[in-house]
Amino acid sequence: MTPPSHEPPLQPPVEVALARVVPVLPAAPPGRRLAYEPKFDGHRLLIFRLGDTVRMQARSGRIVTRAFPDLAAAARPLPPGTVLDGEVVVWAGGRTDFAGVQKRAFAASESRAGRLARELPASYAAFDLLAIGTEDLRSLPYEQRRARLTALLEPLGPPLQAVPMTTDPEVAATWYASLLEIGIEGLVIKELDEPYRPGRHWRKVRHSETRDAVVIGVVGPRLRPRALALVLPGDDAPLISSPLSTAVRAQLSTALRDLPDPEPPPAELPTALDRVGAEIAYRPIAPDLTVEVRQEGTVRHSATRVMRLRIPD
Template identity: 65%
Template sequence: MEVALARPVERLPRGTGLAYEPKFDGHRVVLLRDPGRVLLQARSGRIVTDAFPDLVTAAEALPAGTVLDGEVVVWTEGRTDFAAVQKRAMARRGRAAELARRLPASYAAFDLLATGTTDLRPLPYRRRRAALTHLLAPVGPPVQAVPMTTDEEVASLWYETLTANGIEGLVVKRLDGPYRGGRRDWRKLRHSDTRDAVVAGVTGSRTHPRALAVVLPGDDTPVLTSPLAPAVRAQLAGALAALPPGGEPAAAGAVTTDGTPYLPVPPVLTVEVRQSSTRHPLTTVSRLRLPE
């Protein structure tokens, strides 16, 4: 299932008929509740059901035919922790249960695409939102609706204050807009072009990395960074060499979004990256994020 997308903007959109939601720093997942099972699909189309047994159990309370779009997040000391959620998303079944106990996940639903046999995507957002909150009210955490406001001043306050909780910014939708997969009808306002990303692999070698394959918040398909600056390369070479051998077996033969093969590494390192806003954006590694 193709998900709806958002285009970046540089200032808070204002005007009538707009809805504002916090933009969570997590892993985009479509949740499908079929009769007798729950299915979790990442933005790329990859099925990640086995990685989140805690969410599967929670979603069994939903009625059959429910299809949600949302973000899987992991909270650490009151902040969203993208490195933790990516670790969970890459886990195979044997390790997933143990990670679920140590790093429990939450599902922040921001759209309801279907209920029963009814496709809600053609309906305006205001109706989908009302149906979403009504559906999830009796379910409760860890499956819950993201906050939403139509008040510009409240949205501005969220934008200024929720960074302390790891919120990236805001997503803005038209109240009368349908849900159109693959289209950038929504808008997103981030605090800056600087983001944290999880290192999924390297080109070159661990001791002499040329570039990184990194996973950005809201996605699960690695992108290739631009060539590493000498100082960053030296910093990363030491950190990569200290990692245990091998990467996730599921990543064997993996390639980035542009088809570049890379050497997988365990998803435990986080880097700060900057993204350009050009037609063909570049992802540049600024530094290795060290544990606080």
């Protein structure tokens, strides 16, 4: 007889569950109940408490533990084998700051990561518990996973917290109307009896067709780029925008000139995919600029059009 394994059931990389956009807040089908959660536009992150260590995985599967030393320290009291899914959020002036969390995520060195942890402390909005101890919980209904998540995190408190959740459609509608002012762009909707599985089985509703994105690189001349390498909320995989309009190029030219001198480019430039899946090389820049974008077309072949540069308040 094979002895029981004491190894954690999940180790990175783990493929994450995703949500598809729907136009209106859905109601539950007859005889079913839905869960509604605020959608935090941060950096998607899985936290793994493995033995004596903590590891963190971005949505793409990339290991980003070094970028978040404050969250790694906060996760150490978790029981070994714990795997959380959620979003890293940075708060500034009472609102979520997507540009701030992207600066954290792309910290290039341990010293910079430590400095940014002090300047831009991170919060972790956990919305699922995938494993604990030697148990893989992904096959359990969301309602059970949610109950175990809140029981696990309530004694710990910030910066690890479970996202708010309601099963009351009227409360969800109130959240949708009122939370925009603190930077919550919408709600995620889940069925209470569904397991955790990769793919777009959740739903989300947003206030706007436009979103903010962080600029991490330029395609073409640095001060007059033809397109941009961008990172969208909840994702760490860069993408290439559609060709920039003349007005946006002029707006960006001034902002790019004001950035600190870039580090020498790498010997081989990184690449990202455009709307048709072609790999395009881009010149990296510090993630200090935020733009408003609109995604157009189908999910499979969506184009990301830059509408304007976001000017800090």
